[in-house]
Amino acid sequence: MMAQLSLSDAYNRASYPVAGHGPRNVAVLKEALASVEDSLAADLYGQGAVIVEFQRKMADYLGKPAAVFFPSGTMAQQIALRIWCDRSGQRRVAYHPLCHLEIHEQHGMHELHHLEPVLLGDAERLIALDDLDAMPEGVGVVLIELPQREIGGELPDWDSLVALTDWCRSRDIRVHLDGARLYECLPYYQKSAAEVAGLFDTVYISFYKGVGGVAGAILAGPEDFMDEAAVWKRRHGGDLISLYPYVVAANYYFDRRINRMTEYWAGARELAARFNQLDGVRTRPERPVTNMFHVHFNRPARAVEQLLAAVAEETGVGLISRVMARGESSASAEVSIGDQYAKVPKERLDMAFQRLEDKLRHA
Amino acid sequence: MMAQLSLSDAYNRASYPVAGHGPRNVAVLKEALASVEDSLAADLYGQGAVIVEFQRKMADYLGKPAAVFFPSGTMAQQIALRIWCDRSGQRRVAYHPLCHLEIHEQHGMHELHHLEPVLLGDAERLIALDDLDAMPEGVGVVLIELPQREIGGELPDWDSLVALTDWCRSRDIRVHLDGARLYECLPYYQKSAAEVAGLFDTVYISFYKGVGGVAGAILAGPEDFMDEAAVWKRRHGGDLISLYPYVVAANYYFDRRINRMTEYWAGARELAARFNQLDGVRTRPERPVTNMFHVHFNRPARAVEQLLAAVAEETGVGLISRVMARGESSASAEVSIGDQYAKVPKERLDMAFQRLEDKLRHA
CATH class of the missing domain: 3.40.640.10 (Type I PLP-dependent aspartate aminotransferase-like (Major domain))
Structure with missing residues (x-):
């Protein structure tokens, strides 16, 4: 058996991460700065x-x-x-x-x-x-x-x-x-x-x-x-x-995303429902009231990480990037829905949850 | 007589500001960011x-x-x-x-x-x-x-x-x-x-x-x-x-300018010597030991501002951008030499100081 990727590496390599707005990298700031004139005074x-x-x-x-x-x-x-x-x-x-x-x-x-x-x-x-x-x-x-x-x-x-x-x-x-x-x-x-x-x-x-x-x-x-x-x-x-690097980015992404919160919330409800169909898995809240929720697993964090990393590698869908231990035999993770969720093909998501369900059953 | 520009406006419009590295605007950050990959992680x-x-x-x-x-x-x-x-x-x-x-x-x-x-x-x-x-x-x-x-x-x-x-x-x-x-x-x-x-x-x-x-x-x-x-x-x-907007810019401009400090210092000594030749004007230190010095005028701040604004308008050379009152009848200003000084043609600088000398004599 090959050495397994860490969960964060597997998530970062996945073609379809379900959470967030995309990678936190320099492109985020470059895109925002491109919306203002070079001559804009600091x-x-x-x-x-x-x-x-x-x-x-x-x-x-x-x-x-x-x-x-x-x-x-x-x-x-x-x-x-x-x-x-x-x-x-x-x-x-x-x-x-x-x-x-x-x-x-x-x-x-x-x-x-x-x-x-x-x-x-x-x-x-x-x-x-x-x-x-x-x-x-x-x-x-x-x-x-x-x-x-x-x-x-x-x-x-x-x-x-x-x-x-x-x-x-x-x-x-x-x-x-x-x-x-x-x-x-x-x-x-x-x-x-x-x-x-x-x-x-x-x-x-x-x-x-x-x-x-x-x-x-x-x-x-x-x-x-x-x-x-x-x-x-x-x-x-x-x-x-000068605080303008943050101000320009805040203004740009505020305008771009402030009207998408209803969509993110809907995505969170849909995704949470998928997690709640799995055995030994529940979300909090069960029905999200915002774009975020936590997922609780009745298994040790290390085991959950391995399952999720394998799902990401096998299906290209990154469901969760980081798992926190809650005692020895349970774990949780935070999910916040943003722009990325709408980009995940539904059949891929079906596949990822099917794979996760199988793994949970046989692990 | 036309309404006179404020000193800061006159300085900002001048083709040849003598101090600093150039305008503090968004272009400064854009240039630094262009030196790193979009994919650089925050x-x-x-x-x-x-x-x-x-x-x-x-x-x-x-x-x-x-x-x-x-x-x-x-x-x-x-x-x-x-x-x-x-x-x-x-x-x-x-x-x-x-x-x-x-x-x-x-x-x-x-x-x-x-x-x-x-x-x-x-x-x-x-x-x-x-x-x-x-x-x-x-x-x-x-x-x-x-x-x-x-x-x-x-x-x-x-x-x-x-x-x-x-x-x-x-x-x-x-x-x-x-x-x-x-x-x-x-x-x-x-x-x-x-x-x-x-x-x-x-x-x-x-x-x-x-x-x-x-x-x-x-x-x-x-x-x-x-x-x-x-x-x-x-x-x-x-x-x-994330502090990367500041870190990337710091790294970029550090590499670009760290070896120019001797040149900036030479510019400061040269410019201070020009100020010290004027009647009622002296610099501190008289002979700068870094790229910066203060200029002291034995006139009220408002009068100094008017003279400097007029020089900037007439010659295109911005000698000083801001003057501080030191009591009722004297004033001072800070000058820090950077990239801009080398871009000022010497004959223009001669003209600006000649004009300032005339104005000080006749004001």
């Missing part, structure tokens, strides 16, 4: 048409008075939470136990801003109204992430979301939206970005998830708040002399 | 050949074990100072009164890291050994900037620099190099970057000054120190999913 420390006009466009899109472009969501969100806490005189920030700030930022919020997290509810489910009722005193701002990425991209229904944000408002506690994947929720809610953002005091959105840009984020909120955020951006080292 | 949170190989190249160039690419020098330097202070158990950082951290960063070092500045010596001159002798207790790290930009780019001579760094070493105080313009000093010192960096524990260099990239910085130092710096980079929100 932004200069937050000034200049290229950044100012995009900030205006995003503020309008989100229905907020002002917006500032940041190199990263990590920076944008820490700053938003810091300002709300400073204004309230509190040092506690309440969020989901699997919030990005809690698990992916080396505790920058604490180390740099001396803010303390309050974890709301249970890691394995969405935040509920009861969790807010049980919240201790001293919280300056509540962060809600839509969708809740680390549990597969679940969403509270609209009434629950309104109830959560109303709860905060009625107690004069600020509420911030981690909208890294906000666009992807809009088809489910059947709301505009401004309607969702309208429930929140401030909102962050990202440009390299659903829209497939290179990097970068927007933070939007009240005018005076954003002026303060720009000062903190300078302090963090985020007020780069 | 870096991913600090991993991937595009960033790892450039970090290795810069570590070797600086003679340090390790290097990390940052989106900005502001971020890189705050982090370096924080780590040295944490390691020494001190909270004080000593630097020149016109250090970038003191005047351009909204006191991020204090607001985010709770470090306290100790200002060494006088704002109008270089740091001297006496200033170190007078330094209070509790300093965890001394920062030295080469050249001292805000006073026109002065440099201590080599023996003085060795004495300053020896002073720190002998007292077990760490010494960090703000080398935003390190390349530009090397012809004067007749040393390699590694020889200069070898006097320091850590060093930061920038890619959009002398080499004319888009943005970005390298921090270099011991292996374990840089591992820690990478954690802080994540905390600051600087560990972007």
Whole structure:
């Protein structure tokens, strides 16, 4: 038997990867830059048409008075939470136990801003109204992430979301939206970005998830708040002399993909249904509410990787690129649907799932 | 008489700007990207050949074990100072009164890291050994900037620099190099970057000054120190999913310009000599030691702007793009020589200085 490819190599070689918008390579930026004139002036420390006009466009899109472009969501969100806490005189920030700030930022919020997290509810489910009722005193701002990425991209229904944000408002506690994947929720809610953002005091959105840009984020909120955020951006080292590489790409791919979210969602539902027909495999959510979902396998990660790599090699269809172990005998993977899904011939996809089903049965 | 153009407009329209490498526009990035394959994979949170190989190249160039690419020098330097202070158990950082951290960063070092500045010596001159002798207790790290930009780019001579760094070493105080313009000093010192960096524990260099990239910085130092710096980079929100737009441009323009610093320096000396022949005008340093210098005028800023705008309009030569008031009756400007200077025909330059001399005499 030949030495098997690693899953990521097999996925990268597959003719038909089902997830994402395509390879993350230099061509992504070159294509975006080709849409603007060579003579377009670089932004200069937050000034200049290229950044100012995009900030205006995003503020309008989100229905907020002002917006500032940041190199990263990590920076944008820490700053938003810091300002709300400073204004309230509190040092506690309440969020989901699997919030990005809690698990992916080396505790920058604490180390740099001396803010303390309050974890709301249970890691394995969405935040509920009861969790807010049980919240201790001293919280300056509540962060809600839509969708809740680390549990597969679940969403509270609209009434629950309104109830959560109303709860905060009625107690004069600020509420911030981690909208890294906000666009992807809009088809489910059947709301505009401004309607969702309208429930929140401030909102962050990202440009390299659903829209497939290179990097970068927007933070939007009240005018005076954003002026303060720009000062903190300078302090963090985020007020780069020029951010245009990210701004141009964000603008280009936003325009190109913002109206395709319904299609991506439909693809996610279709693909999830295929996974759920397999023995020992289930998706979370069972029926996706955005373009993303998680796939759970009741087998060890190593075994799942081998099966998926073999399917990719044999059929040319890359179903999953990376598997995470969940204990010794189960595993999970994240799938986000983008431009690529529509390019996969249905008969190839049928073949790939048939092959996966056979392998799961005989492995 | 026609309405006069603003100085910046007149400079931007001039056929022959004397300073810099050319317009900061999208063409700068497009040119750099054209040097790499479309299929070059994006870096991913600090991993991937595009960033790892450039970090290795810069570590070797600086003679340090390790290097990390940052989106900005502001971020890189705050982090370096924080780590040295944490390691020494001190909270004080000593630097020149016109250090970038003191005047351009909204006191991020204090607001985010709770470090306290100790200002060494006088704002109008270089740091001297006496200033170190007078330094209070509790300093965890001394920062030295080469050249001292805000006073026109002065440099201590080599023996003085060795004495300053020896002073720190002998007292077990760490010494960090703000080398935003390190390349530009090397012809004067007749040393390699590694020889200069070898006097320091850590060093930061920038890619959009002398080499004319888009943005970005390298921090270099011991292996374990840089591992820690990478954690802080994540905390600051600087560990972007992809930094390749800046890395590719930094690498491209570094290779293209790193060997031209002697030529830029010669241009600066020549141009400064022309300014110094004018009545009521002097440069600092009188004889530049790098590619940069300041020009001081004994007239109000508004008057200087009008003279320079008129010269640019009449001769097509942009001598200076921006003037800063220094009190009511004097003004100054910064000039940094790059690729553009060699493109200015000498007879045009003669004409521009002749015209400026006439105007100064008759204004």
